[in-house]
Amino acid sequence: MILELNFKSGxxxxxxxxxxxKFGVAMGRLKTGAQLPSIRELAEQLRINRNTVAKAYGELExxxxxxxxxxxxxxxxxxxxxxxxxxxxxxxxxxxDAAIVQAHHMRIGKExxxxxxxxxxxAFEERKExxx
Amino acid sequence: MILELNFKSGxxxxxxxxxxxKFGVAMGRLKTGAQLPSIRELAEQLRINRNTVAKAYGELExxxxxxxxxxxxxxxxxxxxxxxxxxxxxxxxxxxDAAIVQAHHMRIGKExxxxxxxxxxxAFEERKExxx
Amino acid sequence: MILELNFKSGxxxxxxxxxxxKFGVAMGRLKTGAQLPSIRELAEQLRINRNTVAKAYGELExxxxxxxxxxxxxxxxxxxxxxxxxxxxxxxxxxxDAAIVQAHHMRIGKExxxxxxxxxxxAFEERKExxx
Amino acid sequence: MILELNFKSGxxxxxxxxxxxKFGVAMGRLKTGAQLPSIRELAEQLRINRNTVAKAYGELExxxxxxxxxxxxxxxxxxxxxxxxxxxxxxxxxxxDAAIVQAHHMRIGKExxxxxxxxxxxAFEERKExxx
DNA sequence: GTGGTCTAGACCACC
DNA sequence: GTGGTCTAGACCACG
Numbered sequence: 001m002i003l004e005l006n007f008k009s010g011x012x013x014x015x016x017x018x019x020x021x022k023f024g025v026a027m028g029r030l031k032t033g034a035q036l037p038s039i040r041e042l043a044e045q046l047r048i049n050r051n052t053v054a055k056a057y058g059e060l061e062x063x064x065x066x067x068x069x070x071x072x073x074x075x076x077x078x079x080x081x082x083x084x085x086x087x088x089x090x091x092x093x094x095x096x097d098a099a100i101v102q103a104h105h106m107r108i109g110k111e112x113x114x115x116x117x118x119x120x121x122x123a124f125e126e127r128k129e130x131x132x
Numbered sequence: 133m134i135l136e137l138n139f140k141s142g143x144x145x146x147x148x149x150x151x152x153x154k155f156g157v158a159m160g161r162l163k164t165g166a167q168l169p170s171i172r173e174l175a176e177q178l179r180i181n182r183n184t185v186a187k188a189y190g191e192l193e194x195x196x197x198x199x200x201x202x203x204x205x206x207x208x209x210x211x212x213x214x215x216x217x218x219x220x221x222x223x224x225x226x227x228x229d230a231a232i233v234q235a236h237h238m239r240i241g242k243e244x245x246x247x248x249x250x251x252x253x254x255a256f257e258e259r260k261e262x263x264x
Numbered sequence: 265m266i267l268e269l270n271f272k273s274g275x276x277x278x279x280x281x282x283x284x285x286k287f288g289v290a291m292g293r294l295k296t297g298a299q300l301p302s303i304r305e306l307a308e309q310l311r312i313n314r315n316t317v318a319k320a321y322g323e324l325e326x327x328x329x330x331x332x333x334x335x336x337x338x339x340x341x342x343x344x345x346x347x348x349x350x351x352x353x354x355x356x357x358x359x360x361d362a363a364i365v366q367a368h369h370m371r372i373g374k375e376x377x378x379x380x381x382x383x384x385x386x387a388f389e390e391r392k393e394x395x396x
Numbered sequence: 397m398i399l400e401l402n403f404k405s406g407x408x409x410x411x412x413x414x415x416x417x418k419f420g421v422a423m424g425r426l427k428t429g430a431q432l433p434s435i436r437e438l439a440e441q442l443r444i445n446r447n448t449v450a451k452a453y454g455e456l457e458x459x460x461x462x463x464x465x466x467x468x469x470x471x472x473x474x475x476x477x478x479x480x481x482x483x484x485x486x487x488x489x490x491x492x493d494a495a496i497v498q499a500h501h502m503r504i505g506k507e508x509x510x511x512x513x514x515x516x517x518x519a520f521e522e523r524k525e526x527x528x
Numbered sequence: 529g530t531g532g533t534c535t536a537g538a539c540c541a542c543c
Numbered sequence: 544g545t546g547g548t549c550t551a552g553a554c555c556a557c558g
Contacts, residue, residue, distance in 0.1 A: 007333060007336075008331065008333065010332075010333065010334065012334065012541080012542060012543090013542080013543075014542080014543090019233065022237055023233065023236055023237070026236045026237055026239060048543080049543060051543075052542085052543065055542090055543095088238035088239070088240060089238070089240065089248060091234055091238055092231060092234050092235045092238055092240050092245065092248055093248055093251075093252055095227075095230050095231035095234040095235075096231045096245075096248060096249050096252045097155075097252055098151075098227055098230070098231075099224060099227035099228045099230070099231050100158070100252060100253065100256055101151075101154055101155050101158045102223055102224050102227040103224045103227075104157075104158035105154060105157070105158065105195070105197065105212060105213060106212075106213060106215070106220040106221070106223050106224050107212050107213070107220065108220060108221065108224050110253055113224065113228075113249075113253075114246070114249065116221060116224055116225055116228060117228050117232075117245075117246065117249060119225070120225055120228050120229055120232060121232065121242055121245075124232055144547080144548060144549090145548085145549080146548080146549090170529085170530065170531085171530080171531065172529090172530085172531095180549080180550085181549060181550050181551070181552095182531095182550095182551095182552095183549075183550075183551090184548080184549060184550085186531075186532080187548090187549095189531085190532095194326050199404065200406075200530095200531065200532095201403060201404070201406070201530085201531085201557095202406065202408065202530075202531055202532080202556070202557055202558085203529080203530045203531065203556075203557035203558045204403075204529095204530060204531085204557085204558075205529095205530060205531080206530095206531080214347050214348055214350075214351035215346050215347060215348060216346055216347060216348045216349070217348070218346075219346035276532080276533060276534090277533085277534080278533080278534090283494075283497075286497055286501060287497050289500075289501075290496070290497045290500035290501065302544085302545065302546085303545080303546065304544090304545085304546095312534080312535085313534065313535050313536070313537095314535095314536095314537095315534075315535075315536090316533080316534060316535085318546075318547080319533090319534095321546090322547095327501070329501065332545095332546065332547095333545085333546085334541075334542055334543080334545075334546055334547080335541075335542040335543040335544080335545045335546065336542090336543075336544095336545060336546085337544095337545060337546080338545095338546080344501065344502075344503050345501060345502060345503070347502070352502035352503065352504060353502070353504065353512060355498060355502050356495065356498050356499045356502050356504050356509065356512055357512055357515070357516055359491075359494055359495035359498040359499075360495045360509075360512060360513050360516050361516055362491050362494070362495070363488060363491035363492045363494075363495055364513075364516060364517065364520055365415065365419065366487055366488050366491040367488045367491075368419055368422050369418055369419070369422055370484035370485070370487055370488055371422060371484070372484060372485065372488050374517055377488065377492075377513075377517075378510070378513065380485060380488055380489055380492060381492050381509075381510065381513060383489075384489055384492050384493055384496060385496065385506055385509075388496055408556080408557060408558090409557080409558080410557080410558090444558080445558055447557095447558065448557080448558060451557090451558095
């Protein structure tokens with residue numbers, strides 16, 4: 001699994017790591033029990049400070065996505081969110097609402113919005129395939 | 133129009149105001165030319181500092197949602213954004229990307245995502261009609 | 265790059281900063297990617313409050329002149345504005361209108377105005393070349 | 397002489413009055429000794445507060461453009477600025493510099509800038525003729 | 529009454 | 544170290 005950071009995005013580096021690893025787990029690219037790169041290793045690879053990686057791993061452990069075993073390493077734990085279906089859907093709905101409001105202000109109509117969604121979904125598909 | 137802040141969310145107060153007002157405009161609940169509550173008034177209502185409200189209103193003005201007239205007040209603007217087509221689309225795409233990532237985390241698939249978008253779009257239509 | 269504020273001018277300090285930095289970028293004195301002085305540093309240099317500098321930098325970011333990376337600093341951005349062609353032209357037209365009105369007040373005619381514009385354009389060219 | 401206020405411009409009403417009258421004097425449309433409309437009359441015509449007109453007239457008197465004779469009215473005084481040629485030119489040059497910087501940020505080139513200046517000059521000509 | 533600018537100082541998030 | 548958010552309170556410009 002290869003991580004990539006976008007330093008210009010304004011999104012905190014540690015959050016980008018957290019999200020990409022959660023994404024990998026959700027995608028099935030990182031299976032339960034798989035070992036993550038060591039803090040030192042990942043920090044070197046991404047050319048960032050070890051503290052930043054440590055913070056990301058700490059966050060992941062806090063969320064129950066990974067498990068650290070002292071002296072052994074960091075491993076993928078279970079299998080994703082445990083929220084009920086309804087709660088999961090409403091989280092997604094909230095994100096879509098934001099997109100709809102944004103589209104309104106950008107004077108982009110319903111059909112065009114759907115078209116863009118299709119485009120972005122395809123872009124994500126490609127990234128997924130390209131990396132697996 | 134009643135605004136509500138969630139101080140526990142970690143989301144900056146001024147951004148919550150911005151989003152709720154943009155939402156109101158998109159909904160048609162705030163019509164072109166309508167006057168927003170004065171900075172002092174809203175600050176008192178929400179029990180936050182004047183400057184925070186001022187920052188929110190400034191942000192809305194930057195985005196072209198609102199127009200302020202010195203000594204008169206702040207009003208909902210007509211035109212909408214002046215961004216180039218490409219920039220407008222990429223703003224919407226960014227919002228959709230966030231929704232796609234959220235969907236992945238929530239283990240919600242492509243087709244279901246589209247279905248939820250349709251639902252939300254319909255919900256917006258209805259609310260808009262219901263109020264006009 | 266050295267900034268200077270004129271406190272007697274009545275022109276807001278934060279706007280003077282914005283204008284001088286935009287001027288520096290237009291001149292080529294501030295190149296893409298260059299780091300601006302930190303908020304704290306500039307505030308101290310100019311003997312004004314941090315918030316005032318922060319407001320100036322925020323304004324520059326809104327206008328797409330500058331990019332800020334949390335915990336790193338503020339940097340000159342490449343692209344330029346994302347406004348639509350029409351909006352871009354009308355911004356320039358507004359600036360020219362101000363000059364035309366000024367010329368009228370100063371009893372300076374149409375042809376002379378054009379002559380001065382040519383002079384100033386040449387001056388800009390030279391200064392740009394002289395520094396590169 | 398007909399004055400027009402643009403309430404949306406953000407430019408203070410009293411300043412718009414000042415500028416339009418100074419403009420009229422510079423154009424020769426308002427000759428020395430001509431009587432201006434009374435405060436009450438102009439306030440009614442422009443649908444603004446009398447205080448605002450009074451402030452404008454006060455400013456004009458302060459600048460030596462008009463003269464108020466108690467119980468008679470307000471009259472045009474002398475004939476415009478008394479600055480030396482060089483000072484007058486450099487005021488105009490400063491305004492043009494601002495336009496040039498603006499043009500750079502709006503990615504509008506030298507030739508296009510001149511074209512826009514011509515357009516705006518024509519627009520001003522028309523307004524002038526249309527009113528005389 | 530309205531909004532605009534600025535100060536002084538606090539606390540937080542990020543690297 | 545960097546920037547981001549917020550408060551409290553002052554003074555000014557405008558109508």
